Amino acid sequence: MNITDAAQMYHEKMFPRYVSRFLETDPEFIERFDNFAFDEVVNQDDLNDRTRMMAILSVLIGCQGIDEFRAMHPAALNFGVTPVETKEIVYQSVPYMGIGRVLPFLYAVNEILTSRGVELPLSGQSTTTIETRLEAGIAAQVDIFGEHMRDFWQSGPEESKHINYWLASNCFGDYYTRKGLDYKQREMITFCFLLAQGGCEPQLTSHAAANIRLGNDKSFLIKVISQCLPFIGYPRSLNALRCVNEAAAKSE
Structure with missing residues (x-):
């Protein structure tokens, strides 16, 4: 194998003293993946x-990569992502992914935090009440x-306007108002979810525009897409790039 020094150093920062079994079972694959993901990509920007x-944690929820999420969550903690931040990422994915797809990730976060000696529940982050x-x-x-x-919360046809109400009260009122993460x-x-x-390109374009409006500019969003590409592949990355370009063009 010819894994670069840079890839090995980054892997060691993520997973101190961990030796992957893939080095024995799939050496050719791991050489190319590690060199790409942990050298070429991380040094792109x-x-x-x-x-x-x-x-990365967010796109792994979005693509349902539970095994890779379990692997990368400790790496995220090693890089300074806090337990509160990881919990908030999982919580906020619920209105975009649904509990049916998020529940395994909530279990995984709880297991990993507990294994690292973090006492649950964490301190409350909610800032709103039902009222x-x-x-x-x-x-x-x-x-x-x-x-x-x-x-917007009271707009739309009578038979479906309750969904716009829920979007305001539940998606934004229950989740976006929480502490632990700021709007940006x-x-x-959300852009990553x-x-x-996939299949959410109208919403993706809308949230790309929201990111740009908040200061997460086109260059930043391209960096995010680039860093997530090894974990979600080229088709969805290219779709996201198109949505960012559309949103940026409209904001000019």
Whole structure:
């Protein structure tokens, strides 16, 4: 095998003293994957390790990569992603992925944190109540997307307008208002959930625009896509790039 020094050093930072069994069973594959993912890709741009790991955890939820999530979660913690941040990533994925797809990741996070001596539950991060969640959710939508979202919660046909109400009160009022991550981080991980699951290109374009509006500019989003590519593949990465280009063009 010819794994580069840079790839070996990065792997050691992620997984100190861990020797993968794939070095024995799949040496040719691991040579090319590690050299690509942990040398060529991580050295492509200046995205910091914490942000990279938050994005990777998010796309692994989005693509349902539970085994790789279990492997990368400790690496994220080693790079400074906090237990609160990992919990918030999982929690926020629920309105975008549904509990049916998220539950295995919640179990995994709890198991990994417990194994590292973290006492659960973590300190509460909620800032709303059942009575205040709608108003706070509307405020979050306006802050992130703009003033046109002020009355969105009560728009739409009578038979389906309750979904727009839920979007404001549940998706934004219950999750975006939590502490632990700021709006820019929450929009980045939402972008990652959507790009990784595929089939959500209209929503992905909308959230790319929201990211840009908050300061996660086109260059930043391309860095995020690039760093996630080894974990989600080329088709969904290229789709995400197209959505970012569309959103950026509209924002000019």
